[in-house]
Amino acid sequence: MSKAKQVREMSDEQLEHELRETQKSLFQVRFQSATERNDTPSNLRKLRQVIARIKTIRRERELAAANS
DSSP states (O other): OOSHHHHHTSOHHHHHHHHHHHHHHHHHHHHHHHTTOOSOTHHHHHHHHHHHHHHHHHHHHHHHHHHO
């Protein structure tokens, strides 16, 4: 799901849902990391990148709607 092209093809509702789910996953991974049960530390970075990608695309859509 992490490719920008795939994210751009999503509707606004799908983006909101995906953002919430990714943020929940990030919280769980952070919690595992704090309790030293994190098997894959690279997941922190990947999840943060996905969240940033989704927020960037949401902002692009907001600006495009404002300029229209």
